Amino acid sequence: MPIAGIYGRDDFARSGRAHPAAMLRPVSPAERARALPMPSLEWTPEVERATAHLYERVKNVITPVEWPFMAPYVKAINELKAPRNAVILAHNYQTPEIFHCVADIVGDSLQLAIEATKVKESTIIQCGVHFMAETSKILNPHKTVLIPDSRAGCSLASSITGDDVRLLRERFPGVPVVAYVNTSADVKAEVDICCTSSNAVQVVESLNAPTVIFLPDQYLAKYVASKTSVKIIGWKGACEVHERFTGDELRAYREADPSVQIIAHPECPPDVLAEADFTGSTAHMINWVRKNQSKRVVMITECSMADNVQAELPDVEMVRPCNLCPHMKRITLPKILDSLVYLREEVTIDPMIADKARRSVERMINLKN
Numbered sequence: 001m002p003i004a005g006i007y008g009r010d011d012f013a014r015s016g017r018a019h020p021a022a023m024l025r026p027v028s029p030a031e032r033a034r035a036l037p038m039p040s041l042e043w044t045p046e047v048e049r050a051t052a053h054l055y056e057r058v059k060n061v062i063t064p065v066e067w068p069f070m071a072p073y074v075k076a077i078n079e080l081k082a083p084r085n086a087v088i089l090a091h092n093y094q095t096p097e098i099f100h101c102v103a104d105i106v107g108d109s110l111q112l113a114i115e116a117t118k119v120k121e122s123t124i125i126q127c128g129v130h131f132m133a134e135t136s137k138i139l140n141p142h143k144t145v146l147i148p149d150s151r152a153g154c155s156l157a158s159s160i161t162g163d164d165v166r167l168l169r170e171r172f173p174g175v176p177v178v179a180y181v182n183t184s185a186d187v188k189a190e191v192d193i194c195c196t197s198s199n200a201v202q203v204v205e206s207l208n209a210p211t212v213i214f215l216p217d218q219y220l221a222k223y224v225a226s227k228t229s230v231k232i233i234g235w236k237g238a239c240e241v242h243e244r245f246t247g248d249e250l251r252a253y254r255e256a257d258p259s260v261q262i263i264a265h266p267e268c269p270p271d272v273l274a275e276a277d278f279t280g281s282t283a284h285m286i287n288w289v290r291k292n293q294s295k296r297v298v299m300i301t302e303c304s305m306a307d308n309v310q311a312e313l314p315d316v317e318m319v320r321p322c323n324l325c326p327h328m329k330r331i332t333l334p335k336i337l338d339s340l341v342y343l344r345e346e347v348t349i350d351p352m353i354a355d356k357a358r359r360s361v362e363r364m365i366n367l368k369n
């Protein structure tokens with residue numbers, strides 16, 4: 001069914017409120033007081049020996065010239081996890097030295113948050129963007145959740161606030177609201193249920209309603225609308241990485257090599273998805289490449305994910321249009337080390353908002369189960 005309408009902030013009078021990710025918290029005296037000594041960051045034969053097995057994992061995507069600058073951080077981070085009783089979660093869009101060399105758990109944002117509920121460590125370091133760290137905190141309220149750079153935002157999460165959701169509810173009374181997990185805790189607290197890009201259609205249909213408000217990604221909303229008979233009301237949010245791809249770009253790849261397989265994320269515009277051989281979430285895209293083992297694959301998503309898949313599957317030639325997420329790229333090895341040394345930057349959520357947001361996230365998880 002064609003999408004019923006897409007609304008944005010221009011359609012409402014609204015109160016301005018900064019997204020929490022916009023606030024950078026300096027190191028506090030308390031954080032300084034509990035700091036561990038900063039480890040040596042020299043490239044030595046011992047560092048080379050201790051990290052050789054990790055370099056094996058990434059040698060297809062990180063050159064021998066780059067590795068001596070990364071390896072001392074990799075060793076220091078891995079050695080500090082135990083004294084800090086910490087586990088490192090890394091999103092599929094993190095760079096290979098983080099994803100393959102220091103992360104304990106990798107995956108999409110929801111996989112990370114769910115897996116984090118199963119670990120015994122008391123501290124979670126989230127290598128991803130702020131809404132992901134919030135989701136981990138929502139599901140793990142008694143653990144300390146740290147993000148190496150709290151400025152790591154997201155164009156989707158910052159496109160909408162809890163106030164916007166309340167205004168939408170006033171405009172469309174009684175219409176249930178689904179929020180993509182790429183939203184702040186404030187927004188999750190105002191909606192009926194959350195969804196991911198892999199279960200969005202299932203979540204919308206689970207509500208048994210003729211019309212559903214789906215926010216904030218207008219392109220994911222259009223994708224869902226194309227797959228269901230439920231009337232979808234969208235919001236004018238977009239992922240600044242995926243909205244840059246065009247159908248012309250994909251046609252050019254196919255003209256250059258008709259045998260190429262093109263796989264795309266549903267946050268892309270409809271003309272892009274129309275050209276793709278497969279559309280799916282990051283986890284589904286990775287599984288698709290593992291299963292199909294095609295010779296050449298164009299991965300239409302954030303380009304570090306193609307690097308991570310390339311490191312795992314060197315026989316598949318990954319064509320990676322290099323659209324980087326500037327927010328994901330705020331997370332670096334030096335900042336992860338700082339997180340462990342200073343225990344910063346801690347993610348906190350008002351307990352009342354966290355309780356309401358947890359209901360929306362858990363409703364989705366229970367539906368999945």
Ligand code: SF4
Nearest residue numbers: 154155239240241325
């Ligand atoms: S890739 Fe897009 S959706 Fe993901 S964090 Fe970056 S801006 Fe947000």
